[in-house]
Amino acid sequence: MKASGELSVGIVVASLGRARNVETLLDRLALQSRLPACVLLSLETPTDAPPERPYPFPLIALFGPRGSCQQRNRALDHLPADIDIVLFLDDDYVPSRRLVAGVARFFATHGDIDGASGRLLADGINGPGIAPRTAVQLVEAEDARGEEPQLSVSAPHPGLYGCNMAYRRASIGATRFDENLPLYGWQEDIDFGGRLAGRLVYTDAFYGVHCGEKAGRERNGRRLGYSQIANPWYLWRKGSMPTRFAYRLMLRSLAANTARVLRPEPWIDRKGRLTGNWLAVRDILVGRADPRRILEL
Known part of the structure; x- marks a missing residue:
């Protein structure tokens, strides 16, 4: 007690x-x-x-x-x-x-x-x-x-x-x-x-x-890459994430994955993440972005 x-x-x-x-x-x-x-x-x-x-x-x-x-x-x-x-x-x-x-x-x-x-x-x-x-x-x-x-x-x-x-x-x-x-x-x-x-x-x-343990984390780069764009977009539209914060997150992910795709870190699937980033951008442009779409990737 x-x-x-x-x-x-x-x-x-x-x-x-x-x-x-x-x-x-x-x-x-x-x-x-x-x-x-x-x-x-x-x-x-x-x-x-x-x-x-x-x-x-x-x-x-x-x-x-x-x-x-x-x-x-x-x-x-x-x-x-x-x-x-x-x-x-x-x-x-x-x-x-x-x-x-x-x-x-x-x-x-x-x-x-x-x-x-x-x-x-x-x-x-x-x-x-x-x-x-x-x-x-x-x-x-x-x-x-x-x-x-x-x-x-x-x-x-x-x-x-x-x-x-x-x-x-x-x-x-x-x-x-x-x-x-x-x-x-x-x-x-x-x-x-x-x-x-x-x-x-x-x-x-x-x-x-x-520790940043890698075991058990999302290893599908496309899924995480999609989430890096779709989730801030969803949360900004929902009103729980400030506009500047959301856009900074999305742009930072795109920039990092683009800059390192040719020389990725051994523990990061940069190519998969970049692919997921652009899949999410496409879905935003056509009006169907949804965080749950990673379950299909």
Whole structure:
């Protein structure tokens, strides 16, 4: 039970095909200076779960259709009623031992803030990825400094970074992730935050490392490339993504895929992404762009 006046933190992890990453994350959560009130794993099948073992917090495993939006919604629908703060973590996120304490302290101090993402010591998403062992070393070194994290607050942002984003339960209410963004759900984090009325920020109050694990991510370059254009277009028309932000995302994806298509990174299918980009542009021009079309590619 939480102490009187203490904010409880529930953690949601949606995962697919990364049982080892999930195990690393759970091990790190078991070392927290303040334990989470509960951890919900939203998976497709039991094969996505690590081996069963006791943890010092309630662990709830949920199973159902794949898709980051569907899986996160499933967890929200099963969240215990006494949870005050919902912390969404990617399965390849490696947290500081003070993550949960930092989240609770931040929201207790800033009553006017509805959602926040913490500081990343490193992010492997745009590179070959960071090995979990290396990520653990990075957070342990930072924790060993012993400095109390600063409760800094950035300027308001249209959305948070999905690998680590915390929201007040009361601010979420009945809002759910848009399941019209299937599979990997490109930009679902920005859409979700954009539909909440409150103030969203970035802070140094809690931190960790995002490994950027490549296993389990969308490997069909055409699908991801289509999403890079169709999803911002859809969210802009829907009103949950600012115009400038949406167009910058689309143009940046087209530019990056075009510039690197002849010399692609080993972990990125640039040719497939560029093809998907132009398929989405074509669909926009003929009025049939829809994020769900990736299910046909």
